[in-house]
Amino acid sequence: MENMIDLTPAIVVVLSVLITAVIGRGLRIMKERMNAEQEEMLRTWVHIAVYAAEKLYGAGRGAEKLSYVKKLLEEQGFTMDVNVLEALVNAEIQEMLVKI
Secondary structure (H helix, E strand, C coil), X not given: CCCCCCCHHHHHHHHHHHHHHHHHHHHHHHHHHHHHHHHHHHHHHHHHXXXXXXXXXXXXXXXXXXXXXXXXXXXXXXXXXXXXXXHHHHHHHHHHHHHC
């Protein structure tokens, strides 16, 4: 019995590495899920805002509609570069036109 090697430190190290890997993977999955949920929420609000702007302002008046959409999105906690906003709005308008 005197020649037995104590493997406790090695087991602790291996378990620590495994636990760290599992936690790291779990955090990455959670972050991806949150980003996906946030992206879906942004898409929903862009849809609502563009539709509302079209109903409120009618044809033309693009600058006013874009300003309205930007304000509504900011009120929901979404802030972005105006070029990104325009791209999202244009994509939503194209999607709306396809459904007609």
